[in-house]
Amino acid sequence: MLVFSWSLVVLLLVSSSWAEADVAVTEEDRSSELSVGELLERANRHRTPDFDEPPLIGGDIAIKPEGDRNADPCTARGCKWLKNTDGKVYIPYYIANHYSTRERDIIVRGLQSFSSVSCIRFRPYQNGDREWLSIESRNGCYSYVGRQGGGQTVSLSRQGCLYHGTVQHELLHALGFNHEQTRSDRDNHIKVHWNNIIDGMDYNFYKIDTLNQGTAYDYNSVMQYERYAFSKNNLPTMEPIPNSNVSFGKATQMSKNDIDRLNRLYQC
Structure with a gap:
């Protein structure tokens, strides 16, 4: 009976460890599906x-x-x-x-x-x-x-x-790089829905005189936040224009444009 009890304890501990590992793997798998902007905002x-x-x-x-x-x-x-x-x-x-x-x-x-x-x-x-x-x-x-x-x-x-x-x-x-949605030419590519932004967070969308390095606006930049960034009501804070259906803010690593403007800035 004693042997059986210890075996049961060991089995329960192992099962618990497997369950915790599964949870950890699942959480990591979910995170790997999120864009960089989503990960940053969540963190x-x-x-x-x-x-x-x-x-x-x-x-x-x-x-x-x-x-x-x-x-x-x-x-x-x-x-x-x-x-x-x-x-x-x-x-x-x-x-x-x-x-x-x-x-x-x-x-x-x-x-x-x-x-x-x-x-x-x-x-x-x-x-x-x-x-x-x-x-x-x-x-x-x-x-x-x-x-x-x-x-x-x-x-x-x-x-x-x-x-x-x-x-x-x-x-x-x-x-030396800022977020894509704050680029000086942002309004030609992104419409900001100011009414959907968390109160006090609107400054996250102010345009600045950025170093665009002659590169095009990049919806796939690792520096572009996603459609619902800083939303207070689960409605979009940004949408691409003129085509609102264009996917953006989904990058999980540097894009070709990110690399090009880096090389232009540092004259690589």
Whole structure:
């Protein structure tokens, strides 16, 4: 009887572990079906920042408290990382040690994805580096736009931010890019339904003088949020024009246009 009881306990524990694993896999599978914009909005929806964290605009763009919410730092003062004499742009990074091996691998894969399509080379931080990306699990997913000087935080929270596309999205912010729906030519491609936006969130849709680099508006950009972003009533906040049925905001990784404008900005 004792043997039977212990066998039953072991069976129940194993079954419970399998059930938990199934739930985890199911949750991950569901997340992998979401676009980058959906993942970011979900991760930041109930964000409660610590006292030392920056305010955010656009859902995930960090700004300094005294910063102008409507100005693009890349056109206002310049924000590009410096190019080396060999034509490459080496950007030091430091990954905080609170990530698991698997989580770190996701981040590193995102960093390395730039080297095969551009002259951007992310490399580990070294003593003496004066500016670098400090990748940390803070509250939510966010990044400053462009090079800030010194160590600048890229937050990739362990709760909801560790996906290949979200890593690329935040790194593109750090490289100098804003969201597609805030492009200066947005109104030619996207109609914003202001009445459907969460109260106080309308600034997420303000146009700014962005660095379009002569590229076309891209509905498939990893920087384009989806149709219901920041909706207060489950009605669309954005729709494409002139064809409202065009799919947009579904990207799970950088598009060809994202890569083209990156290479144009850094003259790769």
